[in-house]
Amino acid sequence: MGKKACEEKISVECGHLMDILLEYNGEAVDLTEPLHYAVSNIICSLVYGSRFKYENPQFTNMVEKTKERIHLAGSPSVAVCDMFPWTKHWIKDREELLNIIDELKSENLKMIHHLKETLDPQMCRGFIDAFLAKQMALEKSGDKDSLYTEENLMSTVLALFIAGTDTTSTTLRWGLLLMAKYPHIQDKVREEINSVIGSRQVQTEDRKSLPFVDAVIHEIQRFGNIAPMAISHRTTQDIVFQGHFIKKGTIVWPLLTSILKDAAEWENPNSFYPEHFLDDNGKFRKRDAFLAFSAGRRTCPGESLARMELFIFFVSLLQRFRFTAPPGVRADDLDLTPVAGITLSPRPHQLCALPLSSAAFSINQSNE
Numbered sequence: 001m002g003k004k005a006c007e008e009k010i011s012v013e014c015g016h017l018m019d020i021l022l023e024y025n026g027e028a029v030d031l032t033e034p035l036h037y038a039v040s041n042i043i044c045s046l047v048y049g050s051r052f053k054y055e056n057p058q059f060t061n062m063v064e065k066t067k068e069r070i071h072l073a074g075s076p077s078v079a080v081c082d083m084f085p086w087t088k089h090w091i092k093d094r095e096e097l098l099n100i101i102d103e104l105k106s107e108n109l110k111m112i113h114h115l116k117e118t119l120d121p122q123m124c125r126g127f128i129d130a131f132l133a134k135q136m137a138l139e140k141s142g143d144k145d146s147l148y149t150e151e152n153l154m155s156t157v158l159a160l161f162i163a164g165t166d167t168t169s170t171t172l173r174w175g176l177l178l179m180a181k182y183p184h185i186q187d188k189v190r191e192e193i194n195s196v197i198g199s200r201q202v203q204t205e206d207r208k209s210l211p212f213v214d215a216v217i218h219e220i221q222r223f224g225n226i227a228p229m230a231i232s233h234r235t236t237q238d239i240v241f242q243g244h245f246i247k248k249g250t251i252v253w254p255l256l257t258s259i260l261k262d263a264a265e266w267e268n269p270n271s272f273y274p275e276h277f278l279d280d281n282g283k284f285r286k287r288d289a290f291l292a293f294s295a296g297r298r299t300c301p302g303e304s305l306a307r308m309e310l311f312i313f314f315v316s317l318l319q320r321f322r323f324t325a326p327p328g329v330r331a332d333d334l335d336l337t338p339v340a341g342i343t344l345s346p347r348p349h350q351l352c353a354l355p356l357s358s359a360a361f362s363i364n365q366s367n368e
């Protein structure tokens with residue numbers, strides 16, 4: 001799927017999210033669920049070729065199960081099991097984790113069967129269609145060793161949901177919380193948006209003309225440090241790394257915190273400081289130590305989608321709403337201590353999304 005089509009799907013979903021925020025009418029709410037639904041629906045659009053209504057129980061159940069799966073994967077006992085696999089039979093959370101994976105598989109199997117029955121290989125609706133069309137073409141040509149198997153399809157689909165939802169929505173939650181905590185930065189973001197693009201719908205090409213916004217989004221990711229240990233890897237051969245011998249088959253966790261919060265790399269490693277990504281002339285400054293998506297051959301394959309989502313959501317939301325602490329809570333008192341897990345997320349909190357004057361219009365285009 002092309003960049004333009006992705007951008008279109010993100011904008012549509014962002015429109016649905018903003019309609020929900022308008023319904024709250026500035027009341028204090030926990031934004032976790034609407035953000036999660038919106039981001040998850042983008043993956044649905046790309047994978048299945050269609051989005052779901054937020055009230056659809058099949059959708060809400062899948063989102064819930066994916067959330068539970070991520071939560072359990074980050075539980076201390078499952079982490080112990082990942083590090084010492086021989087403990088697996090005693091870990092109850094692991095059993096629950098496997099049950100959830102089974103449930104997610106059976107929901108996806110239903111979706112895949114439906115898509116297979118209605119497949120037109122000339123008109124792929126999403127990733128699953130493209131996979132099935134390729135699988136059919138290879139079968140026809142007599143290819144017996146194809147990697148286009150049902151098993152590979154299922155694990156790729158599950159990986160896209162699991163890796164592509166919580167990461168982006170948690171980053172957005174950090175972003176809005178940080179904007180409410182630091183209103184002067186929020187004002188500066190909005191000033192730049194207003195002067196460069198006004199109230200028209202944002203596009204990814206606008207990033208170049210919005211250096212402060214770009215710096216703020218990078219700093220949200222650096223400060224939020226949402227994937228502190230990335231994911232586990234295993235060495236495929238004996239290797240000496242920085243003077244340490246590591247045996248073939250060793251499980252290795254790349255600790256991204258060590259670089260994202262490295263005092264030798266960042267002027268204010270433990271503060272929210274967008275200037276980390278700005279030069280003296282206020283232009284965006286790329287930093288080699290920005291490894292929020294990790295590095296190397298197993299770096300995050302969803303990086304460009306995630307960057308597009310973060311940019312379009314963040315700009316669209318700040319164009320139309322002011323995010324503040326709930327009545328009676330001072331901005332200073334908003335808590336930035338993360339909840340630890342396999343991802344680092346903000347503590348449960350509420351914010352007010354106050355519609356700005358131009359927020360009366362909705363960019364929502366119904367494609368349900």
Ligand code: HEM
Nearest residue numbers: 159163164167168171227230231293294298299300302306
């Ligand atoms: C802000 C958003 C995101 C962040 C910070 C993030 C970060 C990461 C990190 C740190 C890894 C581990 C890489 C490693 O261990 O070297 C990873 C893996 C992965 N990410 Fe992302 N990610 C994000 C969004 C997404 C999205 C939107 C998708 C899918 C569309 C995605 C799909 C994946 C997949 C499939 C893997 C596993 C790759 C493998 O096993 O080789 N991610 N991500």
